[in-house]
Amino acid sequence: MREELGRVSGPHGEVALWRRTDDDGAVVTELVVDGVFAMDDVDTSTERALATEALARVDGAELAVLVGGLGLGWTTAAVLRSPGVAEVVVVELEDALLGWAADGLLPGLRSTADPRLDLVAGDVACAFTPGRYDVVLLDVDNGPEFLVHGSNAGLYGTAGLTRALAALRPGGVLAIWSADPAPALLERLADTPGTRDVEQLVLPVEREGRVFEYAILLARCG
Numbered sequence: 598m599r600e601e602l603g604r605v606s607g608p609h610g611e612v613a614l615w616r617r618t619d620d621d622g623a624v625v626t627e628l629v630v631d632g633v634f635a636m637d638d639v640d641t642s643t644e645r646a647l648a649t650e651a652l653a654r655v656d657g658a659e660l661a662v663l664v665g666g667l668g669l670g671w672t673t674a675a676v677l678r679s680p681g682v683a684e685v686v687v688v689e690l691e692d693a694l695l696g697w698a699a700d701g702l703l704p705g706l707r708s709t710a711d712p713r714l715d716l717v718a719g720d721v722a723c724a725f726t727p728g729r730y731d732v733v734l735l736d737v738d739n740g741p742e743f744l745v746h747g748s749n750a751g752l753y754g755t756a757g758l759t760r761a762l763a764a765l766r767p768g769g770v771l772a773i774w775s776a777d778p779a780p781a782l783l784e785r786l787a788d789t790p791g792t793r794d795v796e797q798l799v800l801p802v803e804r805e806g807r808v809f810e811y812a813i814l815l816a817r818c819g
């Protein structure tokens with residue numbers, strides 16, 4: 598059974614939120630953005646790992662974190678649960694998702710009441726204020742080779758990576774989620790001036806009897 602929780606057309610196409618019950622009785626929420634499957638919550642371990650792996654690499658008690666896109670809220674909730682986080686700015690392209698978050702419809706983030714949380718509508722590419730964050734987390738596509746919006750391509754080029762890295766304080770960490778290992782992006786990160794500790798974590802996830810290899814790419818500023 599598949600039930601539509603919401604559907605809105607906007608400047609970036611249509612965004613739709615679905616809930617389905619799998620054969621084993623599990624309730625799954627699914628997000629479709631501009632006709633492209635963006636995600637579901639069958640296994641959210643890597644969305645959460647995007648937050649925990651990046652935050653494990655920084656020290657501090659008053660950490661500021663930028664998250665680009667909200668999706669179903671799993672990464673954001675993992676940031677809010679992590680020690681030392683004082684401020685979380687989430688930039689999401691689709692207004693509708695912010696409304697569904699406020700209505701408690703996102704399975705990863707049932708409440709938006711945390712005073713540390715600032716949910717902002719917009720393009721994360723316009724949110725890279727220089728030297729503002731300890732951690733920048735990007736999960737806006739299915740990966741650099743499988744974009745949800747073609748306009749996001751610039752995020753993964755040298756100029757886009759430079760702007761994202763410049764949003765970090767010295768020692769801060771940029772982390773990017775990808776549905777596949779991304780060797781070209783890894784190389785580009787390593788070649789971007791001012792980066793160090795560049796690494797890729799390959800995370801196997803089993804779904805419907807198949808093993809998928811998702812990846813998280815990490816780079817430190819300065």
Ligand SMILES: C[S@@+](CC[C@H](N)C(=O)[O-])C[C@H]1O[C@@H](n2cnc3c(N)ncnc32)[C@H](O)[C@@H]1O
Nearest residue numbers: 644666668669670671672689690720721736737
């Ligand atoms: C795969 S989902 C993110 C999943 C999220 N990590 C989670 O844990 O649920 C991708 C999200 O990024 C948003 N998005 C796509 N391009 C964006 C952009 N340029 N700026 C901000 N958000 C964007 C999409 O609307 C979608 O909500």
